[in-house]
Amino acid sequence: MAKSDSSNLAREEQKLAFKLLIPAFLILVIIALYPLGQVFYTSFTDRTFATARETQFVGLDNYRSLLSVTMRELPAVIDEDTGEQVVDENTGERVYERPIQVLPREPRYRSVYQFNLFGNRYVLGARTPDFIRAVVNTLLFTIFSVFFETILGLGIALVVNSEFKGRGVMRAVMLVPWAVITVVSARMWQWMFQPTRAGLFNMIGTRLGLIDSSYSFLTNTSLQLPSIIAVDVWKTTPFMALLILAGLQLIPNELYEAAEVDGASKFKQFMTITLPLLKPSLAVALIFRTLDALRVFDVFQVMLSQRRYSMASYNYFQLISARRMGLASAIGVIIFIIIFAFAILYMRALGVDTE
């Protein structure tokens, strides 16, 4: 009797759960099912935007052209007289054959990166080097920006969580960067990054005597990524901080009081109480932040446009400027797969409990 009661209860619970999930899944079906299905389908065709040309089914061609990479050794250029490798007189660097000499031509591969390994020089070639670079850019961007955002966000949340006058105002101040419209904040930073002293950073740099000539943060290839990361860290740290702050609120004060009585140091309290109890909220914040960073678009589009791509801004370029819808969809699917892999890795690593 008691057993059938409890199984009844379980069935009731299951029924209620499904009912509660209906609205969310209904919305999902309406706004996600068709668009996503279409993306998968289009990725196997050569569909182009706004042309009269018939769309053809091309199988995996789009994926092949995006993902084909090859690595070749670059032979040294040998001086015929001395039999030694030619050294550039101006730079003092050893001279190697140009990548175009060694990379396959049909289909055409272009150089992505060159690097030295065990005294040999290699070239990494790809059929769509811009896409491979976009993937690398996005991964670097994600790793660094999420790392800094988490550290800063945690720090800010801990400070704002302590008792002091004006913490209410501080909570609003904390969210200001996140509240500034992304497209506009990118323009604002672009203005601050200006390559003359009309830009904030060059003005401060010169005033403090740190730099003698003006830096052009957004055209210098070694400064582009750090600049973009700085912008994103400023913009999105509040997101992390607020989620972490809400998580901190869930930790009962009694635990700290008890630890205080036991004479545990603040650091020990942080390691044994705060961090473990914060883990679920931190994990969710990290997952969403990482997924968002991997899809980064606005900052790259506004600040670097076609000088340097993220995966999503390359997708945009192929769709809107090049009108290659098939290829653009394939890019979308590849991004999806990369993000999915990241999500699973994350949940494993953080031990996110889904059941």
Add this chain to the structure above:
Amino acid sequence: MSKNKYKLLKKVLFYFVLAIIIIYLLFPFYWALNSSLKTEAQLSMTPATFIPRDPNTGEISIYTNNYLAIFQDGQFVRGLYNSAIVATSTTILALITGSFAAFALGKLRFKGKTPALYTILAMTMFPQVTVLAGLYAVITALNLGARISMIVTYLLFTLPFTTWVLTAFFRDLPKEIMQSAQVDGATAFQTFHMILLPLTAPALVTTGLLSFIQAWNEYLFALTFTSIDVEARTVPVAIQYFSGALARQEPFGEIMAAAVVVTIPIVVLVLIFQKRIVAGLTAGAVKG
């Protein structure tokens, strides 16, 4: 004596850190404010000045016409109105559907939780650009207006986020609360909206604020879906269409003025709701 000194030192250090945080968070915003009060000529001064100054005399000279210009621009004011409607509706929809789903996923026992959570998360794994064409087709097929289109499509990023965050919070609430409510004869749904929901107030406010801001700032969908219906343009799109009095260059001062004006409602919103972020639990049963 030394203990007092130690306390004082700690306090000074704390406020020092606090000050650095505030400067870091607010300085770029101050720079936008500063730029919004400058004329074209003042903006291109080298070196740039920390307060608007006259290019010739160096006297402080504040220029407010950028603000007048944006408020005389009907597009911008209408944009504010549209943004408010769209962001509020999306947030409310996301919170309702999201908290239902999160209660099921976080507190009820049923089979298929993991696939459900992953499916919801998978919605946010495509860049917005990728689904743009497909979404546009759906919207045209359903014949939705521009505002409704934005409200519904913004759920694509607000719903997974609210569902996941709220699920984590529901899961953290002690089982005893639900059990004792059931002993008292409350149905599971009553337990949900009368007991659990008030307890998750901090999470509701937090996710609500973050979703609202995300919707308020969204650009790409808004640009696409309002391309035909100019009246429905939201603020980010309206700002991009600023043409400026001198048509030869973009009106940077006005853009910055708009950035400042558009941020204010959010700050006010946070100020109104910020107490709730904390109050929810301290007033609740867990602290007891």
